[in-house]
Amino acid sequence: MDYDVKDLGLADQGNLKIEWAERTMPVLRLIKQRFQREKPLQGIRITACLHVTTETANLAKTLKAGGADVRLCASNPLSTQDDVAAALVKHEGIPVFAIKGEDNKTYYDHIESAIGHKPHVSMDDGADVVSHLHSKRKELLKHVIGGTEETTTGVIRLRSMAEKKVLRFPVISVNDADTKHMFDNRYGTGQSTLDGIVRATNRLVCGSTVVVAGYGWCGRGIAMRAKGMGADVIVTEIDPMKGLEAVMDGYRVMPMEKAAPIGDFFITVTGNLKVIRKEHFAVMKDGAIVCNSGHFNVELDIPALEKLSKKKRQIRPGVDEYTLNGGRRVSLLGEGRLVNLATAEGHPSSVMDMSFANQALGAEYIVKNHKMLEKKVYPVPTVIDKEIARLKLAGMGMAIDKLTKEQEKYLASWEMGT
Known part of the structure; x- marks a missing residue:
């Protein structure tokens, strides 16, 4: 074989x-x-x-x-x-x-x-x-x-x-x-992404600012889990409906350029490329942690981060620390690949x-x-x-109700009103 x-x-x-x-x-x-x-x-x-x-x-x-x-x-x-x-x-x-x-x-x-x-x-x-x-x-x-x-x-x-x-x-x-998508993307990605971040960094999520790029099913799950762990969650979006939904769900919504200087953790889940770019890395605070939970690492402009940096070292397994001009440090998890699988078990x-x-x-x-x-x-x-x-x-040992004949007839009819 x-x-x-x-x-x-x-x-x-x-x-x-x-x-x-x-x-x-x-x-x-x-x-x-x-x-x-x-x-x-x-x-x-x-x-x-x-x-x-x-x-x-x-x-x-x-x-x-x-x-x-x-x-x-x-x-x-x-x-x-x-x-x-x-x-x-x-x-x-x-x-x-x-x-x-x-x-x-x-x-x-x-x-x-x-x-x-x-x-x-x-x-x-x-x-x-x-x-x-x-x-x-x-x-x-x-x-x-x-x-x-x-x-x-x-x-x-x-x-x-x-x-x-x-x-x-x-x-x-x-x-x-x-x-x-309603379960794997939301509950699976939500839990496993935070699991990967915590395993890689051993940092406290509670009290930190977590920036989630993208509010699809994966983004919803990650934001939910981060909030449940006590984080202040910021969502970035390009879709006004999803942005509005994130606001109604209790999160702050803003462009990445405004979120970049204040985030402690950054997580991309958009399916697009260069969601976090040179101009965002350039203004991140010292100690910012960046990762991706979308399928490809192109969501992060890693070549731009490399150019901005004067030094790179692996400070922990799965954690590459980039020292930018001026001494600020930005850490990248799992080479920008799926953090829930690169530093955890999915x-x-x-x-x-x-x-x-x-x-x-x-x-x-x-x-x-x-x-x-x-x-x-x-x-x-x-x-x-x-x-x-x-x-x-x-x-799971759970059961749901079944419609009665009368209920089936009611739902199928137009004659029966209030």
Whole structure:
């Protein structure tokens, strides 16, 4: 079996962590049990470019249980858990190509290895496999029947491809599922981002000023968690509706140029580039801490920070301290990459349970319906979304009401008024 991981000797340790995560992933467990019986992915080759974590490992095992030939590579150079990668290779026989801290060349070599089996289905977190297939390996596109996409940044890229008529196969936007973005993005990113910051810095959030750039679902979650930890939260936005929502939620809203001199922590979650730029770094207070929880580190203009600095050193694991002219110090966490994965372990497994349930069922949907789908980005079908929510509630020991016949009739009628 072809693979490239750091050390197979880490496999047993990784296996225990995968088992621990699985205990709070009841929805994916139920899907895996059905997949083992029905084999809906039999003979399907899947290339998954995802964060190689314990939760992803349970998704890979589920896809394999469904009959798929799965290959896995990392969607971010710093997000791989090396023991998990080793466990999948040694104990599950799943080819993995991922090493934490890999350089840019190795990253793309690993994507090449992951698509070496000529995939039928792509499974992305950031659209790097789709982009690579369309730009570098066009000859493999004839094998691909569809794909799934996990994250906001990837969906933005794919919708751009679809609008320009260059997307060559249908893609299910897992990110648009309510059971993904309303929970994974808000509660998962919210908790794991603050977890990454605290692990990296050991700084007190309470009483500090936290600047959150972007008030989408991820920004909402981060702002909520920071406020819950006692921070004074400032939100920066370009959308007046989201800016207004942030104000109504109790946060201060202002442009980044005004927030830059007063923030203690800066967190970007916009999906755009150069959100924090040279002019912002230049006025930050001594000791400011900057990080990113969007998919790519381009949200921070790191080259500009380098040019402004006269000295750089790693002062703690995952913390690069830049000394600017005048002696002020700005610290960058996790090289500007996803801080929740670069300096912590990513989302809690109970949240990823729903996201990866969407991935598994999205892949099954593509296999069953690809001949009827156009070459564009589709939302997760509502019936799948609601079934995942139902299963999650059941897994948590919760139940909801059902409409009575009288209530159903009332909601369907126009004759009955007040």
